[in-house]
Amino acid sequence: MEFPVNGTAAPQDPQQGRRPAAARGDPLQRVTGYRGDRFEKHRAMRRLAFPLTRWIDVLLIPAFLTYALCAGWPWVADFWRRMIGFWSTALGGEISLQADSALLPGFGTVPYAHANAALPTPVQWLCGMVITLVLLFGTRWLTSGRALPLAYGLRLIGLIQASAQLYFYAWPASFPYDAGKSIASLTQASVLVIAITPWLYALIYNVLDFGFVRKLLLSAMAMAYLIVLIPLQYTLAASSLFHFSVLWYPMVFLLGSIFVQFGTLVALYAWAMSWKPRN
Numbered sequence: 001m002e003f004p005v006n007g008t009a010a011p012q013d014p015q016q017g018r019r020p021a022a023a024r025g026d027p028l029q030r031v032t033g034y035r036g037d038r039f040e041k042h043r044a045m046r047r048l049a050f051p052l053t054r055w056i057d058v059l060l061i062p063a064f065l066t067y068a069l070c071a072g073w074p075w076v077a078d079f080w081r082r083m084i085g086f087w088s089t090a091l092g093g094e095i096s097l098q099a100d101s102a103l104l105p106g107f108g109t110v111p112y113a114h115a116n117a118a119l120p121t122p123v124q125w126l127c128g129m130v131i132t133l134v135l136l137f138g139t140r141w142l143t144s145g146r147a148l149p150l151a152y153g154l155r156l157i158g159l160i161q162a163s164a165q166l167y168f169y170a171w172p173a174s175f176p177y178d179a180g181k182s183i184a185s186l187t188q189a190s191v192l193v194i195a196i197t198p199w200l201y202a203l204i205y206n207v208l209d210f211g212f213v214r215k216l217l218l219s220a221m222a223m224a225y226l227i228v229l230i231p232l233q234y235t236l237a238a239s240s241l242f243h244f245s246v247l248w249y250p251m252v253f254l255l256g257s258i259f260v261q262f263g264t265l266v267a268l269y270a271w272a273m274s275w276k277p278r279n
Contacts, residue, residue, distance in 0.1 A: 050207065057206040057215050062198035065219055069195060073107050080111045080231045087113070087235045095238045098180070103188050104195060112187040113234050117179035117241035117249070119172050124245050125165065132161045157255065164250045179241045179249060183234050186257045190230045193261050197222050205269060209277050218272045222265055233260060 069076075077099075084097045099109040120128065135158030142151035168175070198219040206215045237252045 048207070049209070054207065054209075057212055058202045061206060061212075061216050061219060062202045065198040065216075065223060066195060069223065070106050076227055077107075077109060077111055079227070083231045084111055084113050084235055087239075091239060094242050095235060098184070100184050100188070102191065104191060107191065110184075110187055110191055111231075112184045113231070113238040114180040114183065115238035115242040117238075117246045119175065120168050120245040120247040124247060125168060128161065128244075128247050129165050132158050132165055134158075136162065157251070160250055160254055161248075164247055168247055175246060177246070177249065179238070179246055182249065182253070183238050183241075186237075186253070187230065187234055189258060190226070190234075190261060193258060194223055194226045194230075197226065197265060200265065201269070205272060210272070210275060214272070214275060218268065222268050225264060225268070226261055229261065229264065233257070 081097060081099075084095075088095050088097055095113045095115045097111060098114040099111045102108055102110045135154050139151040139154045139158075142148065142154070201215070201219045201222070205218060233256070237256055240248060241252065
């Protein structure tokens, strides 16, 4: 503070009140706002508490479930054989039950639904083209409001099918894939998805503080869901290719196989993240 000289007050710096607190030597006040609200640290800047005991959740749960899958695979394969056999009979024998040696060691054989799908006839190609045009241009009335994501999804399906329409119009005889063997390969890949499911959740969910039981429950539920889904999914795919030809094979391969399974895993993960943490 400056005292007046000759009865007059010393001039004050007009910029002093507008200087930053650090420049004036005052302590920074960043914990409360101008209304007294407390500033919370953003979640991106928080550090995740990771005690050493949590390694049990990260390593023990997926290891146990992987061992359980390997030990219980004969029962899983028998369940798949029964399910595919039931639908083979119900559909009049248009699909058949077959099995190949598993790519994963120790898994024996992997049953799958087999169907002999032919190249598209001119009528099938024309029907596919009509559906493609509807998907691409008929969704213009869905581009407002909440229906916009649906319109984008349908157009994506239309673009994929448009490429298939072009291919089977220009080079139908050079299609290199067999529908039955392709379903077998997709089933083999899906077995791998089941096996890696607990390890995926170990990296993105078990590191959080949700408790041992809930972490075990999430991975077990996801694996059980896939075990039921996969034979039904590929039985439907084999039957669809049998009736509608390999014209729809790109759709099955890109959007109707592993994509569906990972979508299921993401949905279950989102649901589990809504559970209340222990702390």
